[in-house]
Amino acid sequence: MGKPFDSALIWGFLPTLVPYLVVTLQILAVSIVLGIIIGVVAAIPRLFRIPILSQVVIIYVSFIRGTPILIQMFLVFYGVPALLLLFNIDVSKVDPIYFVMITYALSNGAVFSEIFRGAVQSIDYGQSEAAYSVGMSDSQNFFRIVLPQAIGVAFPNIANSVIGALKDTSLAFTIGVMDLVGRGETLIASTAHALEVYISLSIIYYIVVLIFEKAFHVFEKRFNRHKPSTVSAV
C-alpha cells in the first residue's frame, strides 16, 4: 500500500481517469439534447393553456423538482424494466448507462420546460402586437420576434442547468455506470488510495466546469449582441 497519502499519485491517476470523461460527456450530451426536446414539448401545453395536458406537465415538473435525482435514477433503473416486462420485453442485459441517460433527460426536460416557459413569457406582449400590426403571421411573430429574444433570456439559465447536470452525472456510478466516478471507484478498489482518486476526479470536474463557464460566457455575449450594452447605475 505504501504511504497513506501520496500526492504524486494524484497526477498519476489523471491519465487513467481522463479517457472516461468521454462517457460522462456522452451522458451529458444525450440527456441535454433529449432534455431540450422534452422541455420544448412540455412547455407548449402551459404556454398555450391546453387543459389536462398542462396539468400533466405541472405534476411532471413538480415531481422532478420535488425528488432527489438519485431517487429518480433508482425509479427509472428498477421501474422501466418492470414496465417493459409487462410487454414481454426483457431489458435485464441492457447497459445501465441508458437508464442514466433516460433519468437525466427526464430531469433536464422538467427544468428546461420551466426555463423556456419563463423566457417566452418574459417577452413583452407589445412586441407581438407590433409584429401583428405590420402584418406578420403567428409563426413569423414567434420565430422572428419572440424566439430569438427568448433564447437570449433563457441562455444563462440553460448554461447553469448544463453545469448542474454535468455535476449530477457523478451519481451514475451508483447503478454501475463506468463514467469518471465509476472508473475512480475501480481505481480505489485496486489501489486503496481513495483520497488521491477523489482529488484527481475533483480536478477533472473543476477544469471541465471552468471550460464550460468560459464557453457559455462567450456564447451569451453572442446571443445578446443585439441588445444595447446597458450602462449600469451601480
Add this chain to the structure above:
Amino acid sequence: MTIDIPFIWTALNEIVKALPVTMMLTLIPLLAGFFIGLIVALIRVYEVKGLTALANGYVSFLRGTPIIMHIMLIYFGLPLLIDTFVQNVGLESRSQLIPISVFVLIALSLSAGAYLSEVIRSGITSVSKGQVEAAYSVGMNTYQVMTRIVLPQALAQSIPNFTNIFIGFLHTSSIAFIVSQKELTGAANIVASTNLKFLEAFIAAGIIYWILTILIEGLSFLTEKKVTAYTRGGVR
C-alpha cells in the same frame, strides 16, 4: 415482476422513520453554511485584502465540483489530516471514533456555504446604492448600515433563492446514503434489499421527498409574504 402496491405503504411507514436523520443532514449544513456564506459574501462585497482571493477560490471550487466529491474528500481526507496532526503532537490516533455523520455534516456545510454565499451576495448587491448613501448621510456607520439597512432587505430579497437551496440540500442529503448514512434514501435502500422490492421502496422514498418539497415551498411562500410586507402598501 409486478408492482406490489400495498408494500409501498409498508415501506413508507418504515422509511419515514429516517426522516429526522434527513432533516439533520439538511438543516445543520444550511445553518452552518449560512454563517460561512455570510462571512464569505461580506469578504467578497467589501473586497477584503488577501481574503478575497481565498473566498473566490473557495466558492469557485466548491461550485465547480460535484457535492459527492466534497463528501468523499472530507470523508477520506479529514481523518488523515487529524491523524497526522495528532501523531505529530505525540498522541494516539483516534479519528476512527468520529462518526461518519460528522464528516458528512462538515462536507455539506462547506458546500452549502459556497452556494449560500452567492445567494447572500446577490441579495446584498440588489439593495440600491442610494439607500446606503442615505444611511451614511444621516450618520450611520458601516456596521449599522449593514445590519439595519442592507441585510434585512437582502435576506428578504433572497428568500426564493434560499428556498431553492433548501430544497436542493434536502435532495442532496440523499447522497449521504453512499457513505452508509441511514437517512431517507439509505433507509429505502435497506427496505428495498431486505424485501427485494426495490421499485416499491424507492417510490415510497420519492413520495416522502415530494411531500417535503411541497411543504417547504408552501412555507417559503408564506414567509416571503410576511418578510416583504414592507414593500406592499406603499407607493408602488
